[in-house]
Amino acid sequence: MLRSIRKNMKALSITLWLVIASFIATIFLVYGMQSGGPGLGRNLGGAATVNGESIPRPEFQRAYRERVQALQRIYGDQWKDDLVSKLGIRHQVLNGLITSRLLLQAAERYGLTVSREELAAAVMQEPLFTEEGKFSPLRYRRLLEANRLTPEQYEETIRRDLLRRKLATLIQGSAKVSEAEAWGTFRTAKEKVRVAYVSLPRSEENKTRLEDLHARASQKGTLRKKLLQNSGLELKRSKPFAFGEAVVDPLDSRGFHLAILRLKEREISPVVEGGKSYFLIQLLDREAATREAFEKEKEAWTQQRLSEKQLRIWSMWVQELVRRAQIEIAEGLT
Numbered sequence: 478m479l480r481s482i483r484k485n486m487k488a489l490s491i492t493l494w495l496v497i498a499s500f501i502a503t504i505f506l507v508y509g510m511q512s513g514g515p516g517l518g519r520n521l522g523g524a525a526t527v528n529g530e531s532i533p534r535p536e537f538q539r540a541y542r543e544r545v546q547a548l549q550r551i552y553g554d555q556w557k558d559d560l561v562s563k564l565g566i567r568h569q570v571l572n573g574l575i576t577s578r579l580l581l582q583a584a585e586r587y588g589l590t591v592s593r594e595e596l597a598a599a600v601m602q603e604p605l606f607t608e609e610g611k612f613s614p615l616r617y618r619r620l621l622e623a624n625r626l627t628p629e630q631y632e633e634t635i636r637r638d639l640l641r642r643k644l645a646t647l648i649q650g651s652a653k654v655s656e657a658e659a660w661g662t663f664r665t666a667k668e669k670v671r672v673a674y675v676s677l678p679r680s681e682e683n684k685t686r687l688e689d690l691h692a693r694a695s696q697k698g699t700l701r702k703k704l705l706q707n708s709g710l711e712l713k714r715s716k717p718f719a720f721g722e723a724v725v726d727p728l729d730s731r732g733f734h735l736a737i738l739r740l741k742e743r744e745i746s747p748v749v750e751g752g753k754s755y756f757l758i759q760l761l762d763r764e765a766a767t768r769e770a771f772e773k774e775k776e777a778w779t780q781q782r783l784s785e786k787q788l789r790i791w792s793m794w795v796q797e798l799v800r801r802a803q804i805e806i807a808e809g810l811t
Contacts, residue, residue: 525571526805527578532571534807541570571810577637579798584640587647591639599635648794649787659779660771667766669717670737673700674758675710676725679750686710687748687757694745700759717764728752 524537544566549556561567601612608616621631675690677683690708694700702712718724725733729751736749740760749756771778 524807524810525575526803527575528582528803530578530582532574532578537571537574537810540574541567544570567810571806575804577641579802580641580644581637583798584644587644589640589643589647591636591643595639596632596636599639600632645791649790652783652786652790654779654783654786656775656779659775659782660768662782663771663774663778664766665720665738667719667770669719669764671715671717671761672737672758673712673714673761674733674756675700675705675712676729676751676754676756677710678754684748684750684755687755691745691747691757694757694759698743698745700745700757714761725751725756726753729754729756732756733758 523531523533525532545561548560548564548566552560600606600617605620606612606617618628621628675687677687686708690704690710694704697704700712705712715724720734720738721730723730732749732751733756736746736756736758737760740746740758742760742763744760746756746758749758
């Protein structure tokens with residue numbers, strides 16, 4: 478309901494908040510729902526308590542009902558009632574309410590507030606409430622009434638969102654990115670390499686085969702088809718690719734790419750262990766990224782690196798917030 482009204486609201490970053498929400502939900506599943514420690518399954522008056530603050534059952538029930546209705550609209554004729562349990566909707570909703578309480582409590586401890594002017598500006602800047610480019614009080618009231626909301630309820634939700642954004646900005650404020658960091662990120666992403674490699678499924682026998690091949694290839698200083706004659710192994714040569722591009726099976730990709738980053742031109746790797754396979758890799762050549770190209774895109778790559786650092790700082794901070802919290806969950810909701 479409220480989500481449909483506010484789907485176009487400006488935020489820090491839609492992608493960033495989706496990642497944060499996913500991360501927070503995972504934390505609660507680990508720390509809150511599956512720990513088996515004290516505070517779970519209590520006979521509480523509300524749905525849960527967070528550091529002594531109660532989450533009323535009607536609030537949980539309303540949020541739960543809205544989430545189910547939203548999913549029913551998305552799934553349409555494919556909706557089945559058992560999706561509620563399969564998707565863990567009850568946990569998702571409760572996690573969201575607990576998260577909201579924790580962040581608002583933290584904002585209060587830091588002395589963060591939202592002025593009447595800030596709140597009014599946020600409401601009046603919402604595109605859904607404008608007509609001919611101007612805020613329309615009549616349209617505002619009608620849209621809220623259509624969604625069974627009072628202005629006080631809606632504005633309280635806006636106030637809480639503004640507080641959470643201020644809190645995120647405060648916590649992430651320590652993140653800084655040097656030019657060297659931005660250049661490193663750019664260089665890793667833009668550098669192109671060509672490699673020759675052989676691979677075998679993971680087994681001790683195949684690992685030994687590649688270790689023997691590595692010893693022979695290192696003596697000759699190259700990994701060539703001639704060396705593989707009568708071995709039953711296929712030598713593959715890649716086209717130029719950048720770090721992270723799909724070259725091998727996704728389960729093998731991380732180990733494969735990290736090994737290449739460590740190689741010098743013409744150097745042959747030791748046996749590389751992937752998720753499914755073992756590899757022997759020779760770096761044929763490396764097309765380095767240029768400083769000239771970096772200078773043209775420096776601002777964008779600096780911002781990308783900054784966003785990554787901000788997300789990491791925020792994630793670690795939220796994890797610690799959850800670890801220290803006193804959370805009690807009512808019976809039937811765990």
